[in-house]
Amino acid sequence: MSPAFSQNFKPSGSSQENSSIDPPTSLDCSTVTPYTFYGHLPYPEVPPQNLVEVGNSERLERSAAISFRQMQIAAARDGVTLVPLSGFRDRALQTELFYTIAAQRGQSLQQRARVSAPPGHSEHHTGYAIDIGDGVDSWYDFSQDFERTAAGQWLMKNAQNYGFELSFTRNHPCVSYEPWHWRWVGDADSQFVFQTARDLVPGIRSELQEIELQERSQPKIKSTHTPH
Ligand SMILES: [Zn+2]
Numbered sequence: 001m002s003p004a005f006s007q008n009f010k011p012s013g014s015s016q017e018n019s020s021i022d023p024p025t026s027l028d029c030s031t032v033t034p035y036t037f038y039g040h041l042p043y044p045e046v047p048p049q050n051l052v053e054v055g056n057s058e059r060l061e062r063s064a065a066i067s068f069r070q071m072q073i074a075a076a077r078d079g080v081t082l083v084p085l086s087g088f089r090d091r092a093l094q095t096e097l098f099y100t101i102a103a104q105r106g107q108s109l110q111q112r113a114r115v116s117a118p119p120g121h122s123e124h125h126t127g128y129a130i131d132i133g134d135g136v137d138s139w140y141d142f143s144q145d146f147e148r149t150a151a152g153q154w155l156m157k158n159a160q161n162y163g164f165e166l167s168f169t170r171n172h173p174c175v176s177y178e179p180w181h182w183r184w185v186g187d188a189d190s191q192f193v194f195q196t197a198r199d200l201v202p203g204i205r206s207e208l209q210e211i212e213l214q215e216r217s218q219p220k221i222k223s224t225h226t227p228h
Pocket residue numbers: 086124129130131180181182
């Protein structure tokens with residue numbers, strides 16, 4: 001495990017005033033607890049010195065970046081361009097994306113949490129998550145119809161060979177389907193980060209794993225057009 005991560009990682013549930021509150025035993029999308037925020041788990045920020053650029057001014061944790069570049073090269077050989085749209089994001093940027101946009105759109109925080117993670121709860125903090133677009137069909141960036149693009153189709157078939165998995169599958173109970181958002185779980189450090197978040201909430205860990213297993217064993221169904 002990465003000492004940098006374990007030192008850095010301070011979940012919101014670790015403060016003293018919250019120590020008497022038991023972790024939730026199931027995933028409740030409608031509440032905020034010291035551990036979860038409308039179904040989002042807490043994540044630490046990767047130390048900045050561990051980040052490297054992957055193009056488009058986006059950064060990922062060093063090992064994830066190497067795998068992403070390898071995946072990009074393999075996709076290019078198949079005629080597919082994978083565009084890094086958003087890699088590492090700090091809490092300040094996530095605060096803007098969550099609270100400022102919620103205010104602009106007149107969304108409640110619970111509504112906003114369906115499509116965006118609050119600061120302190122974004123997988124993008126870890127440096128292991130990346131939003132990917134298609135080099136030809138940029139129209140579908142951040143759209144569920146991204147899965148219909150060449151990049152989307154290629155990722156569904158091949159991303160797992162490079163250590164990437166889809167975070168918000170179609171069956172996720174709290175967060176809407178995001179075929180563009182991939183997290184890297186290709187080494188012990190990255191697995192430690194995501195497992196630690198789940199371990200904070202024992203009931204949620206098994207629930208989410210069950211949902212993801214179901215999703216990955218199901219044949220893919222074409223979505224209807226649902227931009228957001
Ligand atoms: Zn994302």
